[in-house]
Amino acid sequence: MWMIAWREAVRALSRNPLRSFLTVLGVVIGVAAVIALVTLGRGATAAVQQQIAAMGSNVLFISPSRGFGPGSATVPFSVEDARFLEREAATIAIAAPAAATNRTVIAGNQSTTTQIVGIGEGYLAARQWPVIEGREPTPGELRSGAAVCLFGQTVATALFGDRSPIGERVRLDKLTCTVIGVLAAKGQSAFGSDQDDVVMVPLRLYHRRIAGNTQVRFIIAAVAPGYTSREAIAEVQQLLRERRRVAPNESDNFRITDSREIERTFTATTRMLTALLSAVAAISLVVGGIGIMNIMLVSVTERTREIGIRLAIGARAVDVMTQFLVEAVVLSLAGGAIGIVLALGASYLAAQALGFPFLVDLGVIALAVLFSAAVGVVFGFLPARRAARLDPIVALRQE
Amino acid sequence: MSNAAQPRTGALPLVVLEGISRVYGSGDAAVTALAGIDLTVASGEFVALMGPSGSGKSTCMNVIGCLDTPTAGRYTLAGLEVTALDADARALLRRYVIGFVFQGFHLLPRLTALENVELPLLYQGVKAAERRARAQAALAQVGLSGREGHRPSELSGGQQQRVAIARAIVTRPQLLLADEPTGNLDSARSHEIMQLLAALNATLGVTIVMVTHEPEMAEYAGRIVHFRDGRIEREERGGLCG
Numbered sequence: 001m002w003m004i005a006w007r008e009a010v011r012a013l014s015r016n017p018l019r020s021f022l023t024v025l026g027v028v029i030g031v032a033a034v035i036a037l038v039t040l041g042r043g044a045t046a047a048v049q050q051q052i053a054a055m056g057s058n059v060l061f062i063s064p065s066r067g068f069g070p071g072s073a074t075v076p077f078s079v080e081d082a083r084f085l086e087r088e089a090a091t092i093a094i095a096a097p098a099a100a101t102n103r104t105v106i107a108g109n110q111s112t113t114t115q116i117v118g119i120g121e122g123y124l125a126a127r128q129w130p131v132i133e134g135r136e137p138t139p140g141e142l143r144s145g146a147a148v149c150l151f152g153q154t155v156a157t158a159l160f161g162d163r164s165p166i167g168e169r170v171r172l173d174k175l176t177c178t179v180i181g182v183l184a185a186k187g188q189s190a191f192g193s194d195q196d197d198v199v200m201v202p203l204r205l206y207h208r209r210i211a212g213n214t215q216v217r218f219i220i221a222a223v224a225p226g227y228t229s230r231e232a233i234a235e236v237q238q239l240l241r242e243r244r245r246v247a248p249n250e251s252d253n254f255r256i257t258d259s260r261e262i263e264r265t266f267t268a269t270t271r272m273l274t275a276l277l278s279a280v281a282a283i284s285l286v287v288g289g290i291g292i293m294n295i296m297l298v299s300v301t302e303r304t305r306e307i308g309i310r311l312a313i314g315a316r317a318v319d320v321m322t323q324f325l326v327e328a329v330v331l332s333l334a335g336g337a338i339g340i341v342l343a344l345g346a347s348y349l350a351a352q353a354l355g356f357p358f359l360v361d362l363g364v365i366a367l368a369v370l371f372s373a374a375v376g377v378v379f380g381f382l383p384a385r386r387a388a389r390l391d392p393i394v395a396l397r398q399e
Numbered sequence: 400m401s402n403a404a405q406p407r408t409g410a411l412p413l414v415v416l417e418g419i420s421r422v423y424g425s426g427d428a429a430v431t432a433l434a435g436i437d438l439t440v441a442s443g444e445f446v447a448l449m450g451p452s453g454s455g456k457s458t459c460m461n462v463i464g465c466l467d468t469p470t471a472g473r474y475t476l477a478g479l480e481v482t483a484l485d486a487d488a489r490a491l492l493r494r495y496v497i498g499f500v501f502q503g504f505h506l507l508p509r510l511t512a513l514e515n516v517e518l519p520l521l522y523q524g525v526k527a528a529e530r531r532a533r534a535q536a537a538l539a540q541v542g543l544s545g546r547e548g549h550r551p552s553e554l555s556g557g558q559q560q561r562v563a564i565a566r567a568i569v570t571r572p573q574l575l576l577a578d579e580p581t582g583n584l585d586s587a588r589s590h591e592i593m594q595l596l597a598a599l600n601a602t603l604g605v606t607i608v609m610v611t612h613e614p615e616m617a618e619y620a621g622r623i624v625h626f627r628d629g630r631i632e633r634e635e636r637g638g639l640c641g
Binding site for chain 2: 004318
């Protein structure tokens with residue numbers, strides 16, 4: 001009986017394919033939206049996790065401002081603050097001072113605007129960022145502020161193409177320095193900026209010839225082995241509060257971010273977006289369900305005589321009910337299937353375009369199938385019950 | 400004929416109506432369609448119900464067919480007291496015991512002749528191969544072999560009624576109910592259909608109750624019951640059997 005009901009339902013619906021398609025459009029859009037969002041969301045999360053791994057794990061970013069918004073005047077860090085942390089904090093293995101700004105780099109007749117980072121001792125080690133060509137600056141060069149620089153991949157390619165930049169002299173503002181190394185490629189940061197679009201110089205050189213002051217904009221700290229970043233954050237926070245004389249009732253005048261926190265922020269954002277758009281999709285599913293109910297009611301009216309005939313030849317009310325419920329479920333499942341196919345196609349293309357991995361969540365697909373079947377049952381119930389409650393004599397008299 | 404509606408001697412009663420009334424509506428608007436009918440139809444009989452419109456013959460037919468429930472009285476079909484059964488049980492009686500033929504044929508337009516005939520077997524849960532074979536045999540019985548794949552719109556009125564008869568007999572029912580089966584057909588076609596019904600009654604022994612307003616057609620029946628104002632007015636033997 002069930003198999004037959006399925007086959008009859010498919011046949012009844014394929015008699016009027018355009019109407020059937022328009023009926024399920026709401027379900028198609030709802031299901032497609034959910035699946036596409038979840039698929040892209042998973043891809044984006046995976047991409048961010050890769051980037052965070054590239055940024056270096058167990059690294060703290062300590063900046064002297066409270067947050068991102070406007071606030072009280074910032075008390076800058078000094079090189080001494082970094083040395084103090086490295087010396088005093090047991091949980092910190094390396095604490096490297098750094099500062100950054102944007103400048104134009106000129107090599108021969110090529111030029112590019114990039115981020116100039118002044119790096120203190122231990123910066124590359126803390127960020128786990130190797131030099132793949134040439135060499136790192138020596139501690140002596142860093143201390144004396146020698147006119148040497150390291151190129152990120154993007155800058156090296158922009159200025160020298162396939163040629164090696166090692167040993168070339170380039171101009172940063174009024175300063176001329178020699179390229180001694182090229183950094184390994186890091187890819188995009190969690191915030192979408194190109195980490196390889198960078199030129200690094202000794203911090204001392206940066207202070208003297210580029211910034212004109214001795215401020216440290218941030219300290220990169222590598223957590224010592226055996227400690228968690230949570231323990232390290234707690235210790236650094238306490239040490240810095242003492243050193244910067246923050247009263248017990250005042251909030252921190254600095255900010256500590258660890259790479260995992262960035263990941264958490266991103267995950268929370270993705271989750272919120274997914275939840276919001278899922279709500280929109282749910283509304284679409286409800287609207288789609290109402291569309292199905294509407295057409296099923298029309299169909300019951302149109303087929304009143306057929307129902308009368310079926311009742312006369314021995315269909316029970318429950319048989320008629322089953323027939324129309326199955327029809328509604330077939331409709332909404334077909335809508336769900338179309339939605340899934342559309343969503344996978346669209347999110348595959350989007351993932352390609354955005355450079356995310358294409359990750360299909362089978363659980364969500366199963367859920368979508370379940371949901372669209374449920375939409376059919378819920379919104380098919382009223383029309384099916386109306387059909388089942390028809391009086392056979394009245395139904396047969398219908399023209 | 401003394402009292403109305405006595406069964407033929409020697410045959411078992413299939414349909415027994417005792418004091419059946421059917422009143423539509425209530426209060427001042429109440430309309431009495433049947434006012435206490437007693438009627439017994441024996442197994443194997445061919446009975447015609449006649450009367451002017453509004454006389455109650457169609458309501459009587461609907462009660463016998465378990466489509467309508469009487470307001471009062473007792474109806475027994477094949478030994479089962481129908482008036483004590485619920486809607487599902489009555490549907491099962493229609494499924495297994497009764498076959499219907501209607502004036503308007505009432506075939507499903509999008510199904511082929513064969514599929515229309517298979518439909519009652521579908522509800523009986525008969526397997527596909529047997530369903531097909533039995534539907535083909537039923538179509539052959541009504542003289543429609545070779546028309547299995549035609550849709551109702553591709554068949555003449557007489558042929559459509561034959562498909563409907565095949566659908567009614569494919570379940571081998573004990574009782575065949577025909578509601579004005581020749582009402583939409585011309586004279587020649589009508590006689591063919593009546594001959595077919597009479598032949599099925601004679602060869603298969605299926606009991607037939609038929610509603611008609613054409614005396615010519617009623618003559619095919621073994622017994623003619625005349626209705627007037629919701630009551631049985633009189634009864635006579637059918638011309639072909641008398």
